[in-house]
Amino acid sequence: MDVTIIGCGYVGLVTGVCLASLGHTVRGVEKDQRKLKTLQSGHCHIFEPGLQDLLNETLANGSISFTDNVKEAVKDAEVVFLCVGTPPKPDGTVDMSFLESAGKEVCDALSELKNDWLVTIIVKSTVPAGTNRKLYNFLKQQVPNAYYAVVSNPEFLKEGTAVQDCLNPDRIVVGGESPEAFRMMRRMYDPLVKREENFMTMNWESAELTKYAANSMLAARISFMNELTILCEYYGADIEDIRKGMGSDTRIGPAFLRAGCGYGGSCFPKDVAAMEHISKQAGYDNLFVRAIQTINENQKKRFAQKIADKLGRPIEGATIAVWGLAFKADTDDIRESASIDVIRMLVEKGAKVRAHDYKGAENMRAYLKDIADKIDWVADPVTAAAGADAIALCTDWPQYTTQPFRKIAATMNSPIIFDGRNCLHRDVMRENGFQYYPMGRPPVEKELRLKQRN
Ligand code: UDX
Secondary structure (H helix, E strand, O other): OEEEEEOOOHHHHHHHHHHHHOOOEEEEEOOOHHHHHHHHOOOOOOOOOOHHHHHHHHHHOOOEEEEOOHHHHHOOOOEEEEOOOOOEOOOOOEOOHHHHHHHHHHHHHHHHHOOOOOEEEEEOOOOOOOHHHHHHHHHHHHOOOOOEEEEEOOOOOOOOOHHHHHHOOOOEEEEOOOHHHHHHHHHHOHHHOOOHHHEEEEOHHHHHHHHHHHHHHHHHHHHHHHHHHHHHHHHOOOHHHHHHHHHOOOOOOOOOOOOOOOOOOOOHHHHHHHHHHHHHHOOOOOHHHHHHHHHHHHHHHHHHHHHHHHOOOOOOOOEEEEEOOOOOOOOOOOOOOHHHHHHHHHHHOOOEEEEEOOOOHHHHHHHOHHHHHHEEEOOOHHHHHOOOOEEEEOOOOHHHHHOOHHHHHHHOOOOEEEEOOOOOOHHHHHHOOOEEEOOOOOOEOOOOOOOOOO
């Protein structure tokens, strides 16, 4: 099929490249000239495992191309994805201006082209209930003679595994009112529909709410486990054993039950907050989603406070090596990363921070400009730890588990690790002479022999 993608940011590019790899003819529209040039010269402007290889392949066989010209891009299109930003406004509502202007540009082009087939306009962005209907009515009023339908098709891909997720979706949700558009969507996704019941059609509002509900439920599971770490630490239980014990109940399942120093990213914090907002608009106070957020904020505070409490010296003037800045492993994305709040709290308490990440350091450095003088940016975890009073691990990069811990312990001022992701092995920590504080798991504590400070 002929597919056009408006907006080659994260979701747009992954979707476009994956659809091209399935044999569709994809035209990507990108207005940012720097990004466009990068894509046209065959390079991804975002980091996502597997994406560059697939882009090389699809550019080479001509199934994908990039332009900044909407009219040219939609000339033969049967479906047009709108993958533009829908940022939250200060009052909590969603800024629809990018969606409206992209939709209008597409409809203007369609009305000039006067093609005799229905074009399905697909909204991928996560938007509050009612947005697709509003967009449809807005477009109908602005461009009454274009021949198109609007569907909501929420995206469930995760950063770091986006290509895999896109090519192996658990389900495909399509919301709208046009049976013809539903049929078109079914045809486009045919190679990905393994079982018919995994392709779901519903009305716009249900599709929109499905996305918010799914992300809120996943965030709720994490917050539930994070809250449980308080009980574990008080009673001497181990959250990892509880996770296994709970997760093996098939009604509960094992996913998204890993406790840590708080969830982050571009979706969970935004979508849970939006869920609270749309609940307010519906006239009630959604206590459940409020609790999810409060627990997440508290968890970050608890982590920073634990560092201050267990350091064995005043936090003021201490040096803390922060391992991990990205909001999770395998991405350079630092949006709403737990390490942002942890670093700010440590700095507020008077600590010096030595920060390391495998991909996210540059983004974090740009983001934390206001406290730049309190942070050293270090190229490897071993150097970050040398001379530090503790390590605070905030991102679950697998590389952190294979560090030369004995060597690291010998170079630290005091060998203490606060494991905010429960990804290190406590026996390894003990054997290598560390004092070790995970989240909701028994710590390794002993009398520390602090090195003499100069
Ligand atoms: C999420 C959703 O999973 C995806 O379906 C949606 O389309 C976008 O939002 P993403 O933000 O890429 O994806 O990352 P995800 O892997 O879900 O992790 C989000 C945050 O939760 C990370 O900070 C991660 O560290 C944290 N997390 C995840 C936990 O703390 N515990 C877990 O068990 C799982």
